[in-house]
Amino acid sequence: MATDKSNLQLVVNGILNENPIFRLVLSMCPAVGISTTVMNGFMLGVAVLFVQVFSSCTIAVFKNKIHPRIRIPTYTLTIATWVTVIDLVLAAYLPEAYAKMGIFIKLIVAFAIITMRLEMFACKESVNASFWDGIGMGLGFMVGMMAIGFIRELLGLGTILGYDILGFKPLLFFVLPFAGFFCVGLMMAFFNWIEIVYKRSKQRA
Amino acid sequence: MSNIKIIHRLLLSLVLVCVLPVLAQAQELIAGQSFGDDNEITVTFARPVDKAAVEEVGNYAVYEEPDPDIRLAVQSVSLADDGLTASVRFAEPLNTTQPHVVIINNIEPAGAAKFKVSKSYFGYLLSILISALLINNFVFTKYLGLCVFFGTSKRKDTAKGMGFTFTLVMVVSAIMSWFFYQYVLKPFDLNFLQIVIFIGLVSLTVQAVDTVLRKVNPALFNSFGVYLVLVIANCVIIAVPLILADNEYNFLETFMLSLGAGGGFLLALYLMSSVRERMEFANVPKTFKGVPIAFIVAGQFALAFLGFSGLSLF
Numbered sequence: 001m002a003t004d005k006s007n008l009q010l011v012v013n014g015i016l017n018e019n020p021i022f023r024l025v026l027s028m029c030p031a032v033g034i035s036t037t038v039m040n041g042f043m044l045g046v047a048v049l050f051v052q053v054f055s056s057c058t059i060a061v062f063k064n065k066i067h068p069r070i071r072i073p074t075y076t077l078t079i080a081t082w083v084t085v086i087d088l089v090l091a092a093y094l095p096e097a098y099a100k101m102g103i104f105i106k107l108i109v110a111f112a113i114i115t116m117r118l119e120m121f122a123c124k125e126s127v128n129a130s131f132w133d134g135i136g137m138g139l140g141f142m143v144g145m146m147a148i149g150f151i152r153e154l155l156g157l158g159t160i161l162g163y164d165i166l167g168f169k170p171l172l173f174f175v176l177p178f179a180g181f182f183c184v185g186l187m188m189a190f191f192n193w194i195e196i197v198y199k200r201s202k203q204r205a
Numbered sequence: 206m207s208n209i210k211i212i213h214r215l216l217l218s219l220v221l222v223c224v225l226p227v228l229a230q231a232q233e234l235i236a237g238q239s240f241g242d243d244n245e246i247t248v249t250f251a252r253p254v255d256k257a258a259v260e261e262v263g264n265y266a267v268y269e270e271p272d273p274d275i276r277l278a279v280q281s282v283s284l285a286d287d288g289l290t291a292s293v294r295f296a297e298p299l300n301t302t303q304p305h306v307v308i309i310n311n312i313e314p315a316g317a318a319k320f321k322v323s324k325s326y327f328g329y330l331l332s333i334l335i336s337a338l339l340i341n342n343f344v345f346t347k348y349l350g351l352c353v354f355f356g357t358s359k360r361k362d363t364a365k366g367m368g369f370t371f372t373l374v375m376v377v378s379a380i381m382s383w384f385f386y387q388y389v390l391k392p393f394d395l396n397f398l399q400i401v402i403f404i405g406l407v408s409l410t411v412q413a414v415d416t417v418l419r420k421v422n423p424a425l426f427n428s429f430g431v432y433l434v435l436v437i438a439n440c441v442i443i444a445v446p447l448i449l450a451d452n453e454y455n456f457l458e459t460f461m462l463s464l465g466a467g468g469g470f471l472l473a474l475y476l477m478s479s480v481r482e483r484m485e486f487a488n489v490p491k492t493f494k495g496v497p498i499a500f501i502v503a504g505q506f507a508l509a510f511l512g513f514s515g516l517s518l519f
């Protein structure tokens with residue numbers, strides 16, 4: 001079964017229609033835990049993008065050789081291998097950023113989004129389509145993380161990427177760890193509101 | 206063969222750790238010792254001692270057992286009126302999780318008195334459990350396992366089922382991970398394989414529990430079987446082995462940490478499901494219905510759990 005979507009559609013689908021954080025509500029732990037700055041979101045996004053693309057491709061290549069009954073353990077071990085790779089690479093070349101991420105890089109192995117994409121997409125589709133789907137999902141995750149990081153950094157510290165934008169700190173509350181819950185909840189409510197308003201305007205038209 | 210030796214040594218050291226406070230008390234001059242305030246050690250002598258010698262700060266050498274080179278600064282020593290109880294005060298608060306070694310020189314004709322002050326080991330174990338359960342609750346203060354947390358906290362029954370299944374798998378897989386880490390990964394210098402090994406062990410445990418439960422107790426399997434798959438997608442299950450490898454926990458500490466992590470998850474799920482069941486009858490704004498309001502509630506729980514920080518019972 002091949003997908004009838006073009007590569008671009010697959011990527012856009014991952015960023016908008018099936019955004020892992022706001023649409024599928026998966027991988028919430030990092031979205032709440034370490035989304036305090038844009039940079040954190042970007043770094044973890046890069047790691048997830050890497051793992052998602054490479055695991056998707058690996059599974060797509062070997063999809064006919066994997067026995068259906070042991071497919072979940074196979075997916076898990078594939079992901080674990082790629083997570084180990086990115087974990088060691090980041091620890092070697094970007095030790096500062098790695099220290100900020102803490103345990104979350106290693107925890108990518110348990111992110112539901114990656115396993116779900118392998119199960120739903122990569123085990124049925126061609127390598128090419130899986131690659132672009134992986135890119136879309138990874139980018140979607142990165143965009144989501146950076147959006148949360150943007151709001152929390154701007155409102156909490158008055159900075160973006162470390163540069164002082166506002167000159168004052170509007171609501172320190174937002175950089176406190178537990179504010180992640182409130183921030184994600186409010187953002188989801190905001191997107192719901194946009195959707196409702198959009199539908200209403202369509203009905204009127 | 207060598208493994209058996211290691212296990213013997215381990216058991217021996219465990220017994221030693223439990224018996225040490227008793228051994229220390231058996232010494233002649235020192236009748237008892239304990240941590241007092243944040244920066245105080247209280248010593249009880251078996252017979253009256255020379256007040257001048259006891260109150261001389263220069264006679265004391267105190268250090269944490271793992272770092273004998275770092276001497277802690279003694280500020281003052283005062284002997285109580287009965288001549289038996291001395292209170293040793295330090296410039297800075299002590300890290301009471303570590304055993305402290307105290308040496309008092311020139312206090313009796315024989316020379317120095319050396320003894321060890323430590324908290325009760327069972328108290329320490331309990332504090333690990335309580336810490337994982339409340340103070341560092343994995344869901345509300347470490348923000349792990351949220352996908353499964355939001356997915357299965359809609360009904361109390363689901364929450365209980367998921368919580369118990371998770372606790373069971375958590376304890377079994379953490380203990381297996383501990384054995385693997387101590388006897389395979391560490392001796393052979395394979396630490397870079399941590400992630401692969403730990404997640405592999407979790408999958409194995411889940412598969413084993415699945416198979417055993419299916420044969421042994423089909424009724425239980427019907428009610429709890431569905432949650433088994435979800436366990437793998439929970440970050441906590443892989444975070445605990447990583448934490449215990451980082452902290453070099455021993456067997457009992459591992460058991461307590463995994464029990465606390467599982468119990469904490471169960472607690473969080475149960476609290477959340479109780480609220481969400483009632484929320485169904487509440488008049489929630491349309492834009493907040495479903496997941497957004499659940500996040501806000503979780504945020505409030507996280508705020509409430511912040512109140513546990515600094516709690517220390519032992």
